[in-house]
């Protein structure tokens with residue numbers, strides 16, 4: 001898959017390339033994601049494990065990623081932190097977990113990497129493995145409405161596409177209804193460019209009808 005190829009090459013530079021954004025933007029936002037997390041927690045598209053320091057101690061965490069190279073960095077980080085986190089190479093579109101396996105699912109900057117036609121299948125698969133009363137937190141980029149910021153983001157877009165295979169404007173919300181999910185909350189955590197989308201499985205929804 002194209003994502004595997006992208007992240008094979010970038011994995012060893014990923015933390016370094018992202019460092020200025022990690023320290024100035026992402027770190028404080030990541031904490032927000034885990035406030036109400038409990039029980040079995042899935043981190044989908046775990047990458048190099050940037051979320052590790054923020055997992056609640058009470059959670060039993062599994063991280064999955066398509067890229068062996070990113071997972072190798074994640075294993076290194078896990079060792080460094082002495083954390084107990086299960087890491088598995090797996091595609092979010094086809095997860096090897098039983099239905100309703102997780103109390104919470106978190107994904108940070110995964111959906112910006114997934115092509116438009118993969119957004120719905122990924123949401124459906126996440127819904128399948130999330131318990132009916134569970135919560136799904138998706139941290140993502142959005143393209144700013146502010147003309148200057150929008151212009152700067154458009155200048156950055158080719159680099160982001162080239163280096164990470166990502167886009168700023170995936171607009172993942174548009175697929176929620178068809179995926180059998182409903183929005184609990186959508187709020188910007190950094191200006192109008194990084195948003196936290198919190199969703200839950202819809203009740204009385206059948207995958208066969210979608």
Ligand SMILES: C[S@@+](CC[C@H](N)C(=O)[O-])C[C@H]1O[C@@H](n2cnc3c(N)ncnc32)[C@H](O)[C@@H]1O
Pocket residue numbers: 003004007044045046047048049050051064065066067070090091092093107108109110113114164
């Ligand atoms: C931009 S990185 C984000 C990593 C991490 N969540 C973070 O916040 O730093 C996107 C990650 O998604 C992974 N990924 C891309 N497509 C995937 C898929 N179909 N299934 C699982 N992981 C995938 C990539 O390998 C990469 O590690």
